Amino acid sequence: MRSRSVLNLILFIVIGVASNAARGDEPQQGAVKKADLGDGVILETVYIPPGTFFMGSTPEEKIWATGIEGGAQAGTERESYEGEIPRPMSVKYGFWMGRTEVTVGQFKRFVKESGYVTDAEKPGGHTQCFNPQWTSYHLTGEVTHPWEPMEGKSWRDPNFQFPLRDDFPVVCVSWTDGRAFARWLTKRESEAGRLPDGLVYRLPTEAEWEYACRGGSQESHYFWWGNELSEGEGRLNISAVDFLPDRNQKWPLSSAPWSDGFAFVSPVDHFGERGRNGFGIADMCGGVWEVILDHFDPKGGHEELFTVKENPRPVCRGGNYFDVPGNARCAVRLGLAGPHYSDSRDGFRICLGPPRDHQ
Secondary structure, eight states: OHHHHHHHHHHHHHHHHHHHHHHTOSOOTTOEEEEEEETTEEEEEEEEOSEEEEESOOHHHHHHHTSTTTOOOTTSSGGGGGOSSOEEEEEOSOEEEESSOOBHHHHHHHHHHHOOOOGGGSTTOOEEEEOTTOOOOOTTSSOOOSEEEETTOBTTBOOOSSOOOTTSBOOSOOHHHHHHHHHHHHHHHHHTTOSOTTOEEEOOOHHHHHHHHHTTOSSOOSBTTBSOGGGGTTTOOSSOSOOOTTSSOOOOSSOOSSOOSOSSOOOTTTTGGGGBOTTSOBOOSSSSEEEEEEEOOTTOOOSSOOOOSSSOOEEEESOOTTOOGGGSSTTOEEEOSOTTOOBTTEEOOOEEESOOTTO
């Protein structure tokens, strides 16, 4: 009798799933939606169905990240932010994730149409940029760092020392700036009658981001393709064997043992199909840090949106072009100094999904 009940339950689930698929209630995984930003500029999102994943990293992964190949600084609490062990989590609804990080060209359209002024451009504003006078950390003497707060720099001029391209990911934008872009896009698509019912453009939550980053994998891998760094060649832009502009010197410290062609930012989706994960999302590891909706909890990420009332520190994910391999994994997470902080290593990716606080 018990076996028959179990069989009936299984049949009910299978028939129900088949019926839902037949009705076409949900888009197919990988379906593409394109938002028209005007002047021929398009923003592409990819559909990700509901699902489960493991958030965080194993002790073995943390050891690798701070070891000789990972190169992350050992002895700090940074890896503890990923949680003690991977935790099973779920995203209970389908959503659309930006194929790439928001680009300079897409952000330019937003500013042109809305007149928006970023945090870095406001009176008294500044952003973290590379100091081209920097030559070395000088670790045996007076330590110097390559990144400094600079006035007069912004997404329009991140101080890269080479021409800015529209297909670069936009940088020097804050959590506040990213949310403003999302509100503008929501309003624009709604007024054009293109916004799906019950959905808005916004920053992704931390659970949405890591679920999307892992590309549908049910394993707790270091990177979306697996655990082997060597398999990342031709997939991501991180610290590698590439000379800095106008000098015969690469980024110091640990690096990937190949050239990815870019010491600083690479164009979005530059690596093509090889740089896209199982969901078809590009540049989830490396590239630029992606600022997301949640505030930072040093004990680990949350399944539901996490907010605080005092001293908000947005989470950023994914690592960047300057990072060592151990700092560009799926589980890596940091908290920014505040909602108005910006950096020439930080950008954002847009999400189309159910409304959330802070949208």
